[in-house]
Amino acid sequence: MTSVGVVTPFWLDRPPAEAVDIAVVADEAGFGTLWIGEMATFDAFALATAVGLRTSSISLKIGPLAVGVRSPVALALGLSTVVVMTGRRAGLALGASSPRIVTEWHGRDWEPVRRMRETVRDTRAILDGNRVAGFRSQQPVPGTPISVAAFGPAMTRVAAAVADEVVLNLVSAEHVANTKKQVSALASVPPPLAVWIPAALDPGPATLHQLRAQLAVYLSPPGYGEMFTALGHGTLVEQSRAGRPRAELARAIPTDLIEAVGAIGSAQDVADRVDEYFDAGAEHVGLVPATAEDPAGHGLLTTLSPLLTKGRR
Template identity: 30%
Template sequence: MTVPLGGVSLADHAAVYAALERAGFTDLWSSEVAGADAFTPLTLAATWQPRMRLGTAVVPVYTRGPGLLAMSAAALAEVAPNRFALGIGASSPVVVGDWNAVPYDEPFRRTRDVLRFLRAALAGETVDGAFDTFAVRRFALERPPAAPPPVMLAALRPGMLRLAGAEADGVILNWLAAGDVPRALAEVGERRAGFDVVARIFVCPTEDAAHARALGRRLITSYLTVPAYAAFHRWLGRGDALAPMWKAWADGDRRGALAAVPDEVVDALVLHGSPEQVREQVRRYADAGVDVPVLALLPTPELSAAGPEALAALIARLGPTGQEH
């Protein structure tokens, strides 16, 4: 599950994490956009749920210096040995440039360089030298983790997917349908032992299809108008289906862009239906080659009108066992 969950204070997540563990969820993965940072929710989870696997999906490679990113990862790996995975990615010009005042230059090479730096630094090596996009002078972790965490790479298109397959410990996929997974994995190439495929999957477990599709359209127009995601979906073959949305968005017609997203695109990218139906749709990602399907839970009318007991019941129905508690 993607954490923290919306609508629940981070300080109150001990009960959320416990409900997820009871329901059979094995992993908690954080993101980092404009809510909580990636490490704080997982640090809490490391102490509250000492058996669950933890991961970042993802930490941008620009918004922390290479040394600070290595220190943050090493600290969490020390708190949660052998159960933390560091996921990094290029993020976007909005997050990096507009919100964090860092130039968004050469995202592929920057991501590759940070990946190489982290693999060396987390292994306890002294890193001294120039990469293509930055230079480091004699950096060494004071507390290198006894068990270096795997470093995973968020990837969309062929170049980054191939880099993940060649140099990372796993790949993190996002904003794709179950049917798109084989095409992405074909670019990753032959998977080494221990190489994990993670996919974030947006789920809106409600039978109110109008609500789910309206929410899905808002998300799609927010994300898939970003150039990298637009190029990704052209590569996946959705260029014709999404062309009217992109045109309306470019023309400044936000309402028209929302209306132009076809139902079939929304239904492929934002899973909805009863919790049991959603769970079956998630299994299609696993059947397609995803090792770790990570749900991103979206608000539903049922949750907004109820209290924490309703959230716990929903988590139980979404979990691998699919049982009421």
């Protein structure tokens, strides 16, 4: 069974507390899952607790959080705190992140592949109530699903081996289909695949600018750049890697690149686009609502919910 959830975005041109407003709208609209990541605003576990206290039933997926920044003990304590304090179902997601965030921001070693294997193993054991390195949680949460964000062959192999779910962000439907094949070939029982996509109803200039600014961040990183090149936008990737200012790159991004990795247009256009990702092999689609002209994604989420949640869990 497929499902559609909502992702709290990190729009730099919007107030950080809008994340809670988005959560409330998603809950009231009937979406079943809310993803809560972490960048440069709130601690994800603290935000998830606030969201759980402001909403009624939506389940929470915390992350993807940068692996190696928190120990398995810290991750398990954070997850169990959210569950106990809110009475809400919650899952955990981990990702490689980047050397800048892991090493420069947090002062940790950049060893994503090894760290991911060890962190998933030990965090799962602690949440299940087992003793790890002398520590045993007094508030275990057995059976907590752990998702792993995968981009690139090394992390895809790890995700296929240890994750309860594989997560992709800002990718084309074709990339989803390719990853589905890879994961299916790597695991006898392949984990389900989730994908995050930016979404907007009938976007105007401010919304398109917001979406372009996000895409400009992803033009140069390994993996993303190659995907955008395959989609026919190699010149932008080359310019980004050569140091062209991000603001200039954002202005140069064509609408068809946004459409290739997102869902924009009429309500039916967005719903059809979500179905393309399901047809490509995703079991879950997380909508990242653009909010430049639609505060808290209210118009998008309330309009799309009847089309996207019907017949799904």
